[in-house]
Amino acid sequence: xxxxxxxxxxxxxxxxxxxxxxxxxxxxxxxxxxxxxxxxxxxxxxxxxxxxxxxxxxxxxxxxxxxxxxxxxxxxxxxxxxxxxxxxxxxxxxxxxxxxxxxxxxxxxxxxxxxxxxxxxxxxxxxxxxxxxxxxxxxxxxxxxxxxxxxxxxxxxxxxxxxxxxxxxxxxxxxxxxxxxxxxxxxxxxxxxxx
Numbered sequence: 001x002x003x004x005x006x007x008x009x010x011x012x013x014x015x016x017x018x019x020x021x022x023x024x025x026x027x028x029x030x031x032x033x034x035x036x037x038x039x040x041x042x043x044x045x046x047x048x049x050x051x052x053x054x055x056x057x058x059x060x061x062x063x064x065x066x067x068x069x070x071x072x073x074x075x076x077x078x079x080x081x082x083x084x085x086x087x088x089x090x091x092x093x094x095x096x097x098x099x100x101x102x103x104x105x106x107x108x109x110x111x112x113x114x115x116x117x118x119x120x121x122x123x124x125x126x127x128x129x130x131x132x133x134x135x136x137x138x139x140x141x142x143x144x145x146x147x148x149x150x151x152x153x154x155x156x157x158x159x160x161x162x163x164x165x166x167x168x169x170x171x172x173x174x175x176x177x178x179x180x181x182x183x184x185x186x187x188x189x190x191x192x193x194x195x
Contacts, residue, residue, distance in 0.1 A: 001024075001025070001026055002025050002026070002040040002041065002184065002187045002188055002191055003025070003026045003027070003028060003038065003039045003040050004020050004025050004026070004027050004028075004039060004040065004041045004042070004043060004183075004184065004187060005027070005028050005029070005030040005035065005036065005039035005041070005042045005043070006020070006027060006028075006029055006030065006042075006043045006045060007030050007042060007043065007044050007045065007061075007065075007081075008029035008030055008031045009031075009047075009052060009055040009056065009059065009061070010045070010047035010048070010051060010052050010055060010080075011045030011046045011047030011052070011079075011080065011081075012045050012046060012047075012170060012172050012173060013029055013045055015045075015170075015172035015173060016043050016045050016078075016172045016180075017029065018172070019171065019172045019177050019180040020043070020177075020180050020183075020184065022177045022180070023177060023180055023181045023184045024184075025184045025187070030042065031059075032059075033059070033060060033061055033064040036064055036065075036068050039073075040073065040074075040187050040190075040191045041073060041074040041075070041076070041183065041184075041186070041187035041190075042065075042068060042073065042074070042075050042076070043075075043076045043077075043078070043081070043183070044065075044075060044076070044077040044078070044080075044081030044084055044085070045078055045079075045080070045081055045172070046078050046079030046080045046081060046134070046170050047079070047080045048080060049080040049083040049084055049096070049106065052080050052081075052084060053084065053096050056084075056096075062097075065097055066097055066098075066099065069097065069099045069163075069164065070099075072163055072190065073163065073190070074163040074164070074165065074183065074186050074187045074190055075099065075163070075164050075165070076164075076165040076166070076167075076183045076186075077100075077164075077165070077166045077167075078166070078167050078169070078170055078171060078172065079134065079135075079136060079137065079167070079168060079169065079170055080137075081166065082104060082137055082139075082166040082167060082168055083096070083104055083106060083137050084096040084097050085097055085099050085100040085102075085164060085166055086098070086100055086102050086103065086104040086139075087099075087100060087101050087102060087103065087143075088102070088103040088104070088141075089103070089104055089105075089106060090103060090104065090105045090106070090140060091106075099164055100146065100159070100161050100164045100166060101142065101143030101144075101145065101146055101161060102139050102141060102142045102143065102146055102156075102159060102161075102166075103139070103140045103141040103142075104137045104138065104139050104140065105137055105138055105139075105140050106137050107135050107136075107137065109133055109135075109136045109137075109138065109155075109168075115132075115133060115134040115135065115136075116133050117130060117131065117132050117133070118130075118131050118133065118152055119131070120150045120152060120157065120158075120169075121150065122149050122150040122158055122178075122179065123147070123148075123149045123150065124149065124182065125149070125178050125179055125182045126176070126178045126179075129150075129171075129176060129178065129179065130174050130176055131150075131152070131157070131167075131169035131170075131171070131174075132169055132170045132171075132173045132174060133152075133157075133168065133169045133170075134170060136157070136168045136169060137168050138152075138155040138156060138157055138168050139155075139156035139157070139159055139166075139168070140156075142156065142159060142161075143161070145161055145162070146159050146160070146161040147159060147160045147161070150167075156168075157169060158179075163186065163190055165182075165183055165186060167179065
């Protein structure tokens with residue numbers, strides 16, 4: 001059994017918990033940094049990236065999250081979580097956790113009213129994944145060790161770099177839990193290697 005944490009600062013926290021629990025994994029909502037020691041992988045949910053960064057700083061999560069990732073624990077960032085993982089953000093001098101070698105564009109598909117759904121082919125996951133985009137970012141550039149998992153209108157919307165996974169959309173807002181299952185499998189594989 002693996003334990004997956006969902007960062008409990010902002011965003012669709014309970015939806016991620018539900019999605020992960022359908023895969024058979026145990027979940028815990030992470031509200032304190034010391035809880036990171038008890039989990040095998042972490043989801044950083046969507047929300048608003050600048051607000052999330054403020055909360056990460058307020059509750060002293062910044063170094064703890066970077067350390068968690070740098071120790072080789074899997075992290076899955078969705079929407080704002082993707083932005084937080086990126087090494088660079090278009091139009092900003094400073095990025096956030098800088099754990100994934102990619103550049104992202106915030107609110108790239110437009111504002112809230114331009115939210116939409118699209119059917120995506122996600123490599124290794126599904127050919128027909130219904131993805132929900134809400135004020136979504138997209139990835140404009142990736143480093144050589146980043147694998148592109150999905151695109152929409154030639155824009156990169158899902159990627160993986162080793163033990164890091166990200167999506168510009170909200171997989172937790174549908175009943176399709178295949179991307180959650182993909183992440184849980186990543187966590188199981190890495191936990192098996194670490195043991």
